[in-house]
Amino acid sequence: MKGRWVLLFFLSCPSLLLAGPIEEAYKASYQAEALGNLESAIKAVMPLYQKYPNGYTLNYRLAWLFYNQGALANADFHFKKTLVISPTAIENRLLYASMLNTQKRWAELEQLALEMVKTDYYQYGANLYLVTSLQVQGKFELAKKVSLKMLALYPTNTQFLQELGEAQNSLGEADAALRVFTDLLVLQPDNLEAQSAIKALAPSAQLH
DSSP: OHHHHHHHHHTTOOOGGGHHHHHHHHHHHHHHHHTTOHHHHHHHHHHHHHHOTTOHHHHHHHHHHHHHHTOHHHHHHHHHHHHHHOTTOSHHHHHHHHHHHHTTOHHHHHHHHHHHHHHSTTOHHHHHHHHHHHHHTTOHHHHHHHHHHHHTTOTTOHHHHHHHHHHHHHTTOHHHHHHHHHHHHHHOTTOHHHHHHHHHHHHHHHTO
16 A cells, blocks of 8 residues: 555656655645644645646645635545546545535536446445435436445445335335335334334335
């Protein structure tokens, strides 16, 4: 992992003589972040960015800082640069997905999650973001398939059980949804959504 980090950084920073200034800039940035001073954390690495605008690590660092600062347009810019610089990286895409999810940019979130799943088919976070975006967009059949795929690996996972139950309920599969929400309630007795779903589904399920 350390070797990959060094490779990604020095693809855009070829001179080993810069190691001192680079380390100092990052150290200052991390120290400022630890104190909650995100503006100073950003300023500490901006001179490096001016010299090496296509460095993956620099753009990822700035995306992270701007994201936490709430400067989402700037974060978006740097996230998108990391996607181009490292087409198969997952860490940046997961963090970007978190931002897209917060902003309710569902179509973009779906596309980003699909990219991650192509790289790592069973990546947990990617699949959870994918099923979330599918549910909101009314793509319930696909959401059901993703949930079932992940439950084959994590049979007692409450997040994917809930997603499966919601997808089945939306598809009119009352009996199946009732069974899933019942299982979910065993694992999470205080799950209010499961309790509510069971009450709503029990009469209709009995008619089938």
